[in-house]
Amino acid sequence: MNDDLLDKDERFLNAEKKMSRLVLQASKKYKTPVNAMFTRLSDFTKAVSKGLIRWGRVNSLWPAQFGLACCAIELMDFGAARIDAERKGYLLFRATPRQNDVMIVAGWVTKSMVPRVKRMYEQMASPRYVIAFGECATSGGPWWESYNIIQGIDQVLPVDVYVAGCPPQPENLFAALMKLQEKIRDKHAGSKEPTISEDIKRAEISGIHLPEEDNSSRL
Amino acid sequence: MSIVRINVGPIHPSTHGVLRLVVDLDGDTIVNVEPHIGFLHRGVEKLMENRMYMQSQSYTEKLDYLAPFSWDELYTSAVEQAMKKEVKPDAQILRVIMLEYQRIASHLVWLGTFCNDIGQIFTIFMWSFRERARILKLLEDLSGTRMFYVNLRLGGFYKPLPKNFKDRAYKLNEYLVEKISEYKDVIEPDPVFNERTKNIGVLPKDKAIELGVAGPVLRASGVRYDIRKAMPYYIYDKLKFKIPIGYKGDNFDRYKVRYEEIFQSIKIIDQALDMLPDNPDILGQPIKLINPNANPDIVVVHRELPKGEGIIYMVPDKQRPYRISLRAPSFINTFAINEISKGYKYADLFANLGSLDIVLAEIDR
Numbered sequence: 001m002n003d004d005l006l007d008k009d010e011r012f013l014n015a016e017k018k019m020s021r022l023v024l025q026a027s028k029k030y031k032t033p034v035n036a037m038f039t040r041l042s043d044f045t046k047a048v049s050k051g052l053i054r055w056g057r058v059n060s061l062w063p064a065q066f067g068l069a070c071c072a073i074e075l076m077d078f079g080a081a082r083i084d085a086e087r088k089g090y091l092l093f094r095a096t097p098r099q100n101d102v103m104i105v106a107g108w109v110t111k112s113m114v115p116r117v118k119r120m121y122e123q124m125a126s127p128r129y130v131i132a133f134g135e136c137a138t139s140g141g142p143w144w145e146s147y148n149i150i151q152g153i154d155q156v157l158p159v160d161v162y163v164a165g166c167p168p169q170p171e172n173l174f175a176a177l178m179k180l181q182e183k184i185r186d187k188h189a190g191s192k193e194p195t196i197s198e199d200i201k202r203a204e205i206s207g208i209h210l211p212e213e214d215n216s217s218r219l
Numbered sequence: 220m221s222i223v224r225i226n227v228g229p230i231h232p233s234t235h236g237v238l239r240l241v242v243d244l245d246g247d248t249i250v251n252v253e254p255h256i257g258f259l260h261r262g263v264e265k266l267m268e269n270r271m272y273m274q275s276q277s278y279t280e281k282l283d284y285l286a287p288f289s290w291d292e293l294y295t296s297a298v299e300q301a302m303k304k305e306v307k308p309d310a311q312i313l314r315v316i317m318l319e320y321q322r323i324a325s326h327l328v329w330l331g332t333f334c335n336d337i338g339q340i341f342t343i344f345m346w347s348f349r350e351r352a353r354i355l356k357l358l359e360d361l362s363g364t365r366m367f368y369v370n371l372r373l374g375g376f377y378k379p380l381p382k383n384f385k386d387r388a389y390k391l392n393e394y395l396v397e398k399i400s401e402y403k404d405v406i407e408p409d410p411v412f413n414e415r416t417k418n419i420g421v422l423p424k425d426k427a428i429e430l431g432v433a434g435p436v437l438r439a440s441g442v443r444y445d446i447r448k449a450m451p452y453y454i455y456d457k458l459k460f461k462i463p464i465g466y467k468g469d470n471f472d473r474y475k476v477r478y479e480e481i482f483q484s485i486k487i488i489d490q491a492l493d494m495l496p497d498n499p500d501i502l503g504q505p506i507k508l509i510n511p512n513a514n515p516d517i518v519v520v521h522r523e524l525p526k527g528e529g530i531i532y533m534v535p536d537k538q539r540p541y542r543i544s545l546r547a548p549s550f551i552n553t554f555a556i557n558e559i560s561k562g563y564k565y566a567d568l569f570a571n572l573g574s575l576d577i578v579l580a581e582i583d584r
Binding site: 066068070074080082095112116120143146169 | 229230231236259262277281366367580
């Protein structure tokens with residue numbers, strides 16, 4: 001068994017050497033700079049796998065089944081028959097954040113909802129993307145003067161795409177998800193900006209008073 | 220046996236919004252359900268007291284986002300009463316048509332999500348949203364927007380009726396009757412649906428009156444009470460329609476009452492369309508200040524919303540309401556969840572909650 005394994009390793013190393021030699025030869029032949037080519041097989045495989053992973057990420061964005069207010073009805077319409085969302089890879093809405101890639105914040109976010117939304121975002125696996133869907137999630141909408149509302153989800157979470165409208169049509173959400181796909185392809189999305197829990201200063205700047213969670217009746 | 224306390228929500232796919240339920244369980248049997256609300260509270264009444272009369276229209280319609288026009292109409296008629304303004308006869312007919320289309324749209328969304336809760340995943344949901352999209356398209360051409368139509372003005376509407384509206388509405392009604400009557404052939408023979416709805420979540424007649432529940436929840440318990448019959452407004456006293464009621468008050472009766480109401484609404488629309496002239500005079504005036512000489516009294520308006528009886532109590536002032544108070548039917552219906560879930564299994568909780576048809580924005584206000 002061990003000998004077989006060794007043989008395989010040797011074969012792999014030989015293949016790598018052979019590959020790098022071929023690449024060097026090719027670079028000499030076509031007079032391209034060596035840096036531009038893959039000099040080692042591991043780099044080559046890494047590049048291929050990275051591209052593959054990104055391709056997979058782009059084409060299977062799973063949104064969260066998470067609605068707050070009126071815009072959630074348009075979110076339901078987006079999941080219904082009129083717009084066939086699956087043809088672009090926006091698969092089933094999942095009810096657990098652990099299976100989600102995109103969080104679509106649909107509706108106004110009250111101060112008592114902020115810790116819950118934040119916790120849900122933190123439960124999602126990285127890379128994770130956020131879409132602010134509608135006026136309320138973008139800027140507070142018609143409630144911007146209210147005492148119990150935060151003026152946009154971007155005070156708490158890093159937002160990738162904003163969708164305007166009250167409520168935006170389901171077609172707009174489709175366009176927003178296509179925009180997000182473009183951003184992921186170009187590596188700009190999935191912002192690594194710290195959230196409020198990581199960066200207390202940001203919370204102070206935006207002036208949000210986060211209420212303490214009541215643990216009285218939690219499991 | 221010790222009692223286990225389970226927390227459900229506020230982020231949960233089956234609570235129809237951000238409702239939190241604290242459930243006490245004895246084994247698998249529910250002992251007590253305590254709804255915790257307020258996760259969508261944004262102070263609508265206070266905001267409306269600080270806005271001009273016309274600006275508040277966009278607040279009222281976001282209360283019940285399944286039937287935005289119903290609340291919008293309720294608020295506008297409160298302002299009309301304060302200003303002592305009559306609604307034009309043609310506009311009354313068109314308002315009834317829009318109100319009933321909104322009732323159908325609201326019940327269709329409820330039917331789709333209720334079937335999802337019960338276990339008929341996505342079949343009825345897809346169908347009901349297909350029909351709802353047709354209704355929204357017709358109303359979009361009438362008003363200009365898809366969901367939130369701020370198209371009510373004093374005494375009428377802000378836009379003339381589009382051409383071919385009547386023909387399109389007649390055709391849509393035929394389509395709706397044909398398609399929606401297919402639903403029951405899928406829903407009712409299903410053993411899962413019957414097991415989870417019949418004799419589950421029973422709300423007796425006396426308890427329903429005691430709790431003060433409204434709308435289809437009350438009527439499913441056998442109380443024949445509908446504002447459209449009890450205190451007719453607009454042209455409802457000239458129309459022929461029935462008030463469907465249930466007998467047991469279980470989940471199946473609540474489904475059946477709403478399902479029958481859809482057909483009654485289509486009947487109402489057909490009759491109202493017959494009454495509507497070809498070139499109706501429906502244009503209203505913009506809502507401006509209340510004339511100080513009018514000396515307005517306190518206004519109380521009742522309307523039959525898709526969820527139940529909605530009331531606006533308003534103390535008018537010249538520019539803006541001095542005090543406005545809203546009675547949301549979902550608020551009272553939510554607290555029937557304890558009564559109808561006690562003694563049933565935990566698995567029935569979401570069937571019971573779904574059958575109440577609540578909208579959280581209306582509850583939290």
